[in-house]
Amino acid sequence: MKTNHTYPSNHESALLWFIKVLAGGLILVFLVIHFIANHLIAPGGLFTYSDVVAYYQNPAVLIMEGSFLTFVIVHALLGVRSVVLDLNPSPTFIKIINIGLIGLGILTIIYGIWLLLTVSAMGRIP
Numbered sequence: 001m002k003t004n005h006t007y008p009s010n011h012e013s014a015l016l017w018f019i020k021v022l023a024g025g026l027i028l029v030f031l032v033i034h035f036i037a038n039h040l041i042a043p044g045g046l047f048t049y050s051d052v053v054a055y056y057q058n059p060a061v062l063i064m065e066g067s068f069l070t071f072v073i074v075h076a077l078l079g080v081r082s083v084v085l086d087l088n089p090s091p092t093f094i095k096i097i098n099i100g101l102i103g104l105g106i107l108t109i110i111y112g113i114w115l116l117l118t119v120s121a122m123g124r125i126p
Contacts, residue, residue, distance in 0.1 A: 012081075012082060012085055016078060016081075019074065019078065020074075020075055020078040020079065020082070023071045023072075023074045023075035023078070024075050026067075026071045027068070027071050027072055027075055030064065030067060030068035030071060031068070033064060033068075034064075034065070034068055037055075037061075038055075052119065053119060053120070053122045053123040054123060056116065056119050056120040056123065057120060057123045057124075062116055062117070062120055065116055066112070066113050066116055069109065069112040069113070069116070070109055070112075073105050073108050073109055073112070074105065077101045077104065077105045080101065081097060081098070081101055084097050
């Protein structure tokens, strides 16, 4: 007796899976750097507001924190997309989810970068 099994595609390409895995690995790297710089080097294990403003004056710190933020958002939203795809939604709903998550990701990254630059600019105000 022959059975014909059909398995639904989860619509996750190998590229998106690789980006999710790569972002997850980079999150670990940036998390270690973040904890060392912000909690082990800082007196008492925590920076004051003025310490944070001074710390953000370094362009390398802005790049590191902005990258950390970006990787966390990309990884999280790709994870949310994977969970939604596991529910086997219709192709129309997948398009809506893709557009919504891309929009949310872009807006969140823009806001986070703006916030980093705003805090950094606080140190340059006379």
